[in-house]
Amino acid sequence: MKRPVIAVVGSSMMDLTAYADVLPGPGETLVGKQFTTGFGGKGANQAVMAAIAGADVYFVGKIGKDVFGDSFLENFKNRGINAKYVERDDEPSGVAHIWVDGTGENRIIIIPGANHKIDKAKAAEAIAEIPDLDIVIGQCEIKQEVTLAAFKAAKTRGATTILNPAPFEPLSDELIAHCDWIIPNETEYASLGQISANILLTEGEKGVHHLNTGLRVAALKVTPVDTTGAGDSFVGAFASKLHEGAEVAMKFGCAAAGLSVTKKGAQSSYPTYEEIATLS
Ligand code: RIB
Numbered sequence: 384m385k386r387p388v389i390a391v392v393g394s395s396m397m398d399l400t401a402y403a404d405v406l407p408g409p410g411e412t413l414v415g416k417q418f419t420t421g422f423g424g425k426g427a428n429q430a431v432m433a434a435i436a437g438a439d440v441y442f443v444g445k446i447g448k449d450v451f452g453d454s455f456l457e458n459f460k461n462r463g464i465n466a467k468y469v470e471r472d473d474e475p476s477g478v479a480h481i482w483v484d485g486t487g488e489n490r491i492i493i494i495p496g497a498n499h500k501i502d503k504a505k506a507a508e509a510i511a512e513i514p515d516l517d518i519v520i521g522q523c524e525i526k527q528e529v530t531l532a533a534f535k536a537a538k539t540r541g542a543t544t545i546l547n548p549a550p551f552e553p554l555s556d557e558l559i560a561h562c563d564w565i566i567p568n569e570t571e572y573a574s575l576g577q578i579s580a581n582i583l584l585t586e587g588e589k590g591v592h593h594l595n596t597g598l599r600v601a602a603l604k605v606t607p608v609d610t611t612g613a614g615d616s617f618v619g620a621f622a623s624k625l626h627e628g629a630e631v632a633m634k635f636g637c638a639a640a641g642l643s644v645t646k647k648g649a650q651s652s653y654p655t656y657e658e659i660a661t662l663s
Contacts, residue, residue: 387517387626389433390468391619392443392506392533393426394498394524396477397451398611398649404485422458423479423649424498425522425549428612431462431650432619432639433520436659443468443509443533444525445497447476452497458650468509472497477524487607487644493550498525503532510536518622522547527558534561543625547618548575566618583621583633585614585640591633600633603641603662612649613640620659631663638663 403415422431426444434440442464446452448471455476459466474497482490503526510519510533519537521530521544534544538561545564548554551571559565562580572584582594587610590602621636638659646652 384626387438387623388441388513388515389430389438389518389520389622390441390443390510390513390516390533390537391426391430391433391520392501392510392525392530393429393520393522394424394477394493394495395422395427395442395444395446395455396424396479396493396498396524397421397454398423398479398481400481400483400611400648402483402609402647406482406484406490419648419651421648421651422455423612424477425524425547425615426520427455427458428615428649429520429522429547429619429622430459430464432616432653433623434463435653435656436620436623436635436639437656438518438623439465441465441468441509441513443501443506445470445472445501447472447474447497449476451476451478468505470501470505472500474500481611483609483611483647487610489609489611491611493524495524501525501529503529507532507536509533510542511540516540516542518543518545518625520545520547520618520622523550523552527552527555531555531558531561534558537561545618545622547614549614566621568614585617590637591617593629593633596629598630598633600630600637602637605641605645607644609647609652610644612652613644615649616640616643616653634663635659
């Protein structure tokens, strides 16, 4: 079977993560347990998982002319992701400051930096040019006008579009009209209103629910240590398996996400193809 060709138009971030049993309140200082630096950004996370799950992946994005940018390029290379459409900017690379508590729940502040400098015309050109393109994935850590331009270019050539509306921001009617699949969590879904795309609702420890067909797939039963990047691993794995049908893709995505929460970090927590396949 042909490997799917997927383009992720999205963000790269360096995740600077502090782990503590309890997170501090306003004005409070606490002693934490661990600090890590790891590759993140919703777009890059989804691209990495899509590559693990068997797709040929292109990343379309912008990074800084700094050491984080250098390491993002090295990471894309190591992960087998085509970075031909990754440009560099005078703005610094994107950074995410993350706090993770003892239950694995996180709080995140992102500083988008170069991610907000992606040129919409160049993103559309990339999507028009990538050979044999099957799927384009977008999120909301880059400017919405860029995602819209990329999705328009995708629909012009008959590619499938998947939007993960995270972190949530109001979506234009025009963008929604160019989405084949929207994958929100419960909070994001509550803000979406009536839409006609396929909606795949991610419900955390309960699993996922395809609202259009009623199909549900349960999440793995695991003890989470860090949920950062779990939603992204679902999106990347789902997209890579969509050519085998929605149910197969949902099961593969749930296995990937379930395994990812048992380890720390975003991309650093992602399982291998074989580990996912055993549980899906
Ligand atoms: O979805 C998780 C991601 O959100 C993290 O990797 C962080 O970079 C933020 O973008």
